[in-house]
Amino acid sequence: MTKLTKKSHKRSAASRFLIGAVLPLLVLIIWQYLSYAELISAQLFPSPLSIMKDFYELLISGEFIKHLRISIYRAAMGFLIGGTLGLLIGLLVGLSKRTEDVLDPSIQMLRTVPLLAITPLFILWFGFGELSKILLIAVGAFFPLYVNTFLGVRNVDSKLFDVARALEFTRAKQITKLVLPAALPNVLLGLRLSLSMAWLCLVVAELMGADRGIGYLIQDARSFMRTGVVFVGIFTFATVGKLTDSFVRLLEKRLLKWQDSYKG
Numbered sequence: 001m002t003k004l005t006k007k008s009h010k011r012s013a014a015s016r017f018l019i020g021a022v023l024p025l026l027v028l029i030i031w032q033y034l035s036y037a038e039l040i041s042a043q044l045f046p047s048p049l050s051i052m053k054d055f056y057e058l059l060i061s062g063e064f065i066k067h068l069r070i071s072i073y074r075a076a077m078g079f080l081i082g083g084t085l086g087l088l089i090g091l092l093v094g095l096s097k098r099t100e101d102v103l104d105p106s107i108q109m110l111r112t113v114p115l116l117a118i119t120p121l122f123i124l125w126f127g128f129g130e131l132s133k134i135l136l137i138a139v140g141a142f143f144p145l146y147v148n149t150f151l152g153v154r155n156v157d158s159k160l161f162d163v164a165r166a167l168e169f170t171r172a173k174q175i176t177k178l179v180l181p182a183a184l185p186n187v188l189l190g191l192r193l194s195l196s197m198a199w200l201c202l203v204v205a206e207l208m209g210a211d212r213g214i215g216y217l218i219q220d221a222r223s224f225m226r227t228g229v230v231f232v233g234i235f236t237f238a239t240v241g242k243l244t245d246s247f248v249r250l251l252e253k254r255l256l257k258w259q260d261s262y263k264g
Contacts, residue, residue, distance in 0.1 A: 074134055074202055075199055095175070122135060155186065160182065192245060
């Protein structure tokens with residue numbers, strides 16, 4: 001890539017960022033104006049500047065970093081467990097019709113059970129400790145990666161398997177050289193959805209019962225009518241969720257350069 005191409009690429013990325021930031025900035029400006037003009041309740045909708053002040057106080061006290069650290073740890077551990085199992089079982093079921101007949105009906109049945117319905121069971125079985133929260137996040141992260149990996153494997157052109165057999169590829173070589181590269185678009189989509197689901201399940205886990213974490217911070221602030229802190233927690237979830245999603249999109253651009261798909 002030439003220097004000129006790199007510069008143009010950076011300019012286009014910056015322009016996309018600025019275009020994407022227009023709507024949130026516009027909302028914040030209108031919100032601040034409505035708060036300043038006292039057209040909305042300061043108790044229910046504190047101004048963005050007031051929320052920033054609450055965020056600064058939490059940051060200076062170290063409370064925000066403490067809660068954010070534990071939330072990221074829970075989400076990461078749950079995602080690693082659930083996502084890894086989803087990828088491996090998705091590959092296994094996708095590669096074997098017999099395994100699909102045995103496992104897929106049960107997995108699809110469990111996938112339709114609302115997460116909130118099984119949350120009380122997890123608390124009964126594993127208590128209010130870290131294990132119940134991490135396993136709940138793992139369950140949520142499992143299904144998107146499983147379904148998309150399975151679909152990705154089944155969308156691989158069957159002629160490629162004929163070529164692999166003609167070249168006498170081992171099963172391991174088929175998976176690493178053929179199946180995974182061909183299924184990569186679906187796997188990355190599953191990764192993106194799985195990360196989002198892990199973050200959403202974290203909210204459920206922490207709101208249901210926790211003494212640390214961003215969810216607990218929101219719950220505690222709600223009890224004392226500290227609406228600004230509630231908004232700090234909401235914006236934190238939104239920001240971290242967006243950062244993880246952007247990271248996967250960056251991976252997609254790097255790993256799927258060969259795709260000649262419609263860009264809009």
